[in-house]
Amino acid sequence: MAESEISRLYHGLLLPRIAHTDESLQFLENFQVKDDDVFAITYPKSGTTWMQELLPPLLNGGDLTSIQTVPNWDRVPWLEETRAPLVLDTMSSPRPIVSHMPCHLMPATLFKSKAKVIYITRNPKDVAVSSFYFHKMASFLDDPGTFEEFIDKFLAGNVVFGKWTDHVKSWRNPELGDRILYITYEEMLEDLRSVLSRMLTFLGREISAEALDHVVSSGTFKNMKNNKMSNYSLVPEDLMDKKKSPFLRKGISGDWKNHFSPELDAKFTAVIQEEMKETNIRFPWDE
Numbered sequence: 001m002a003e004s005e006i007s008r009l010y011h012g013l014l015l016p017r018i019a020h021t022d023e024s025l026q027f028l029e030n031f032q033v034k035d036d037d038v039f040a041i042t043y044p045k046s047g048t049t050w051m052q053e054l055l056p057p058l059l060n061g062g063d064l065t066s067i068q069t070v071p072n073w074d075r076v077p078w079l080e081e082t083r084a085p086l087v088l089d090t091m092s093s094p095r096p097i098v099s100h101m102p103c104h105l106m107p108a109t110l111f112k113s114k115a116k117v118i119y120i121t122r123n124p125k126d127v128a129v130s131s132f133y134f135h136k137m138a139s140f141l142d143d144p145g146t147f148e149e150f151i152d153k154f155l156a157g158n159v160v161f162g163k164w165t166d167h168v169k170s171w172r173n174p175e176l177g178d179r180i181l182y183i184t185y186e187e188m189l190e191d192l193r194s195v196l197s198r199m200l201t202f203l204g205r206e207i208s209a210e211a212l213d214h215v216v217s218s219g220t221f222k223n224m225k226n227n228k229m230s231n232y233s234l235v236p237e238d239l240m241d242k243k244k245s246p247f248l249r250k251g252i253s254g255d256w257k258n259h260f261s262p263e264l265d266a267k268f269t270a271v272i273q274e275e276m277k278e279t280n281i282r283f284p285w286d287e
């Protein structure tokens with residue numbers, strides 16, 4: 001794990017320097033979690049922006065105003081990033097919050113609270129492809145090299161937020177009991193409405209069937225791509241070069257098949273299987 005001008009180390013984890021300062025990480029460590037806070041946790045490229053679109057209306061009775069008026073990073077802030085201190089203090093409860101942190105680096109107050117956590121997993125092969133394009137377009141991430149080189153770094157955890165397998169395993173923490181709900185990106189693609197219903201039940205919230213229809217509609221890939229508060233078009237080109245790749249790129253499952261050679265696929269599968277074998281965690285894409 002090597003620091004660079006672009007990435008720093010924090011407890012053995014590479015993080016993009018631009019958004020993760022000593023102050024922001026101090027804020028993370030000292031954060032006072034409230035009982036009604038709701039966390040959506042993801043390994044990067046697993047559906048974070050999607051959750052930033054869906055959580056606010058689920059928590060506020062179906063009101064979509066913030067989706068059209070507030071950029072996703074201020075609407076549902078990252079707990080570990082520089083904007084968190086500015087945004088979280090001004091948010092009314094219940095506060096939707098996102099984080100890419102592994103479980104053991106979350107603030108201690110999370111475990112003493114009654115706050116709920118939704119953990120979203122995506123097929124790691126699609127995560128790796130999405131991440132490769134993100135590294136190409138984002139100047140605040142290290143150059144990914146070739147796709148094959150990037151896959152080696154990804155499998156070694158030599159990428160921001162570390163190994164996918166470590167992240168997924170860390171969040172199977174029995175301390176969280178029934179305060180954590182596991183969903184997959186693929187389930188959301190297949191039937192968003194039913195996943196949202198599960199989320200509502202888990203959160204102990206209700207919205208009308210009509211409001212739920214509107215949440216589903218505003219959360220489609222096409223509508224998010226057209227929403228300047230969600231498609232990262234507000235971010236300057238020198239930080240995110242959308243000519244190299246749009247942020248909302250394809251929004252599908254299985255794009256890995258267009259990128260992995262049979263040899264690379266076999267290698268990737270073997271490494272992930274080996275690292276997951278001591279667990280009883282199984283995903284639909286493992287079958």
Ligand code: A3P
Nearest residue numbers: 045046047048049050130220221248249250251
């Ligand atoms: P792709 O690069 O495969 O298109 P994150 O927000 O965690 O960084 O994840 C980004 C990935 O989620 C991108 O994947 C993006 O297109 C996808 N995504 C975001 N909103 C989506 C939606 N409404 N439907 C499907 N995929 C979506």
